[in-house]
Structures are given as structure tokens and as C-alpha cells.
Amino acid sequence: MTGMQNHALPMDFFICKTGCSHFTGKSPHMNRIATHAFYDAVKKNNLDLAASLYKHCAPGMIDINATNALGMSPLHHAAEYGNRKMVKFLIDVGANLDARNMDEETPLNLCCHHETASIIVNVLKRRKELLEAAKMGNVTLAAKALADGGKINFPDPKGKTALHHAVHVRTSKTCTEQQRHNIVRFLLKNGANPNTITEEGTPLQTALGMNDIPMAGMLITAGADIHNANLHGTPTLFCAASIAAFELLVAKGADPYTHDSLRRGMLHRTAEKGSLPLMQHLMAKYGMQELLNTPDALGRTPLYLAAKNKQVETIRFLIAQPGILYVAADDGTTPAMTTNNKEVRALLKDMERAGAAPVLAPACKPPGF
Incomplete structure (x- = not known):
């Protein structure tokens, strides 16, 4: 094998x-x-x-x-x-x-043999019915699919279960927020696994990314593991799209200083995504001001990642911080070299002209934390 x-x-x-x-x-x-x-x-x-x-x-x-x-x-x-x-x-x-x-x-x-094929065909049919019911937020159809032999945790070709689809549905005229929550509650009550991991993550990570705090709380209560990472090694904490989502996870035991497989912490993540309010919160409450110049496994600092991803407002905030350094990555590229965006390059031109600072040693936590 x-x-x-x-x-x-x-x-x-x-x-x-x-x-x-x-x-x-x-x-x-x-x-x-x-x-x-x-x-x-x-x-x-x-x-x-x-x-x-x-x-x-x-x-x-x-x-x-x-x-x-x-x-x-x-x-x-x-x-x-x-x-x-x-x-x-x-x-x-x-x-x-x-x-x-x-x-x-x-x-x-x-x-x-026909009998063998019919077993597989029937399971595929029930899977389709259950997944469609989950996407529609339709508890009645989901219940019927299960009663007819559908399997609650049977994944689609991409590994997503009915619970993944139910959590990911966007509120619309055909599926209200209440219907979304009802179908998720129904699936969990009937044995849906909240910890099934795909490349895109777990149902909890999806809920956090959508900033659906009630949904995230429901999943955690049902046993969702806040320490899970997706198949790319991204921790659940990194999926928090707001201060409220972040604090929910910390209150449940998540480490605010956690790192991913590239040794990136929450400051790297918020810089990359342009989540400025959350970045400011991390610095104010968790002392992460001391980690602003910390490089990841590739030598990339939060400022480098913000520049690479054209996060203009985050760059403005970072370069205004006392002690901010202009650090080149391990491959020798500076933050300004990562983009052709004129606004980003204009913001960094003085730092670029002065040259990159020496490579720094990585740090996990600020002093005293």
C-alpha cells in the first residue's frame, strides 16, 4: 500500500x-x-x-x-x-x-453487482439531499434525508460535511440567519462532527471567519476544538475576524501568542489580513507592541507582510509606531520590494532609502507576559 x-x-x-x-x-x-x-x-x-x-x-x-x-x-x-x-x-x-x-x-x-451498486447509489443520493438541505437551511429536508438513510458526517468530494455547508451559508432571502442557526443546531443534535478538518478548515474556523459569534459559541459548546488547525497548519485563533471572536477563543483557553507552522503570530496574521482594530487590541491588551519587529520563519515581519498584501492603513499605523524597524526577509527582499503598489511604496520610501535594519531574533512573547 x-x-x-x-x-x-x-x-x-x-x-x-x-x-x-x-x-x-x-x-x-x-x-x-x-x-x-x-x-x-x-x-x-x-x-x-x-x-x-x-x-x-x-x-x-x-x-x-x-x-x-x-x-x-x-x-x-x-x-x-x-x-x-x-x-x-x-x-x-x-x-x-x-x-x-x-x-x-x-x-x-x-x-x-446491481445490489452492491444500489447501496452506493443510494448513499450518494442521500448525501446530495442532505448537503442541499444544509445549504438551504432547511431542517425538514435534512431530517427526511437522515430518515431515509443519509449519513450525518458523510463528506462531499472536497471533504466538506453537511455541517461545513450549513455554517458557510450566507444569510439571504432564501436562508435567514435564524434558519442557518437552526440547521446547524439540528445537525449538531443529530451527531454532526464539529471537528472535521478540510483544507479550508473546520466549521468553527468558518464561523469565526464570518464573524458569527453566536454560531461559533454554539459549535464550541458542541465540542469544537479551539486548538485545531486546518490542513495548511493555520490555527483556529488565526481565523478570528474581530476582537469579539478573538476574545471568545482566548476565554475558552486559546493562547493569544500561538504561532503557525511558519512561526507567525497574531501580529503577522492581522498585518497580512489588514485587521487593524484587532492588531491595535493585541498591542493594547497583550503587550504585542514588543513583537512588532519579530520575523517569521522566512524572516518576514508584520510590516513586510502588510506591504506584501497592500494593507495601506495597517502600514500607516505600523510605521508610526515607536521602535518600528525596516527589516529585510531572509531572501534579501525589503517590504517595498514586495509590491508595485504606488501608495505602499510611497509610504515606505524613506525607510527604503535608509536601508534595512539587521535581521532580528524571533520572539514568542513580550517581556512580562
Whole structure:
């Protein structure tokens, strides 16, 4: 399988009276063994073994969508073999119906029996109905889709669940704010996972980005993890679009000085996005004035990022701050070099003429915090 070696399965290691729930799934080696064993059980049409492995291994230990060199997932094999019970089991545990092998075939394309195909077709139909109901804010249609067999956490081809879509819907004549909140409340009550992560983030990150504080509060109450990052490593705190959203997360335990994978903090984020009121709040309440010249992993300071993203008002504010330095990034480019915007270059011309300051050491927190 992709990225995995062929391991012999020590059966008594996994299947025993005590189960293997004491395995946390944090060992990559053990995860590979468990995943290979599961994959092999599916290929051999051994439903009892596949189900037992999934039941007794810790959550996350088995990658149910692992593929071999031909891009074949367990569901591809089950569909190709026409194993109706295996197909249903794999779908129930979250197998990806949209996965494509090296020939661009989905599991449905490989179905050789009508009964097996009908299972997949029905699930796809219910998924479509549920996702459309979520986008419309229609609780009645969502309830019907679930009653007809729809799966609450089944993702679309991009990994988004009904909850992602419900949170992301913009208020309009066809979907009021109350309807949006009602559909999200309904989905959460019926088991929607608030922590499903996509490239765009979690439902909570979407709500924060839309500055929907009541929605964010609802998701947190339902178990949304405020410490999650999206698939690009962006922390939830960075999605806060306002002071209120930021303070909500801090009140729930978020670290205001958190950094992303590029060692960027909230000052970098607000400079990049032009969130001037939040930047001013960070400096006034959290002492981040002391971090204004802190470089990220690429040597880019908040001023550099503001210039790169043409955040004119943020630049005006930053260059007026006592002690602000004009720092070049690790690649030698200065803030003014990052843009052709005339207004930005005019604001930075005096600093550019004076030359860049020495490269600084990164800092995480201001003194005393």
C-alpha cells in the first residue's frame, strides 16, 4: 500500500479478549501494521476480521482509505468483488465513495453487482439531499434525508460535511440567519462532527471567519476544538475576524501568542489580513507592541507582510509606531520590494532609502507576559 511495507499480522497482538483499545494510534509503525491488516482482510473478503480490527483498534489507527500502488482503496476492492455486506460496512465507517484509482475509477465504477451498486447509489443520493438541505437551511429536508438513510458526517468530494455547508451559508432571502442557526443546531443534535478538518478548515474556523459569534459559541459548546488547525497548519485563533471572536477563543483557553507552522503570530496574521482594530487590541491588551519587529520563519515581519498584501492603513499605523524597524526577509527582499503598489511604496520610501535594519531574533512573547 501507499507508503507502507507488507507486514505479517501478529493476530494475538490485535485480537484478544482485552482488545487493543490501549493502543493510542500515535505510533506510525503500529498504524501501518493495523492498516495493512485491515486492507488485507477486506481484500480476502473477511468481514468478521475487518470489523473486529476496526472495533478494537484505537480511533485513527486504521486508515480506511489507504490505497495500494494502483490507487485501489478497500472500498474499491469490496465493490469490485460485489461484497454487499463489506461495502455497507466500509461506508458505515466512513470510506471515501469519491476515491479514484490510477484509472480514475470510483468504487461505483467497479461495482459488478446491481445490489452492491444500489447501496452506493443510494448513499450518494442521500448525501446530495442532505448537503442541499444544509445549504438551504432547511431542517425538514435534512431530517427526511437522515430518515431515509443519509449519513450525518458523510463528506462531499472536497471533504466538506453537511455541517461545513450549513455554517458557510450566507444569510439571504432564501436562508435567514435564524434558519442557518437552526440547521446547524439540528445537525449538531443529530451527531454532526464539529471537528472535521478540510483544507479550508473546520466549521468553527468558518464561523469565526464570518464573524458569527453566536454560531461559533454554539459549535464550541458542541465540542469544537479551539486548538485545531486546518490542513495548511493555520490555527483556529488565526481565523478570528474581530476582537469579539478573538476574545471568545482566548476565554475558552486559546493562547493569544500561538504561532503557525511558519512561526507567525497574531501580529503577522492581522498585518497580512489588514485587521487593524484587532492588531491595535493585541498591542493594547497583550503587550504585542514588543513583537512588532519579530520575523517569521522566512524572516518576514508584520510590516513586510502588510506591504506584501497592500494593507495601506495597517502600514500607516505600523510605521508610526515607536521602535518600528525596516527589516529585510531572509531572501534579501525589503517590504517595498514586495509590491508595485504606488501608495505602499510611497509610504515606505524613506525607510527604503535608509536601508534595512539587521535581521532580528524571533520572539514568542513580550517581556512580562
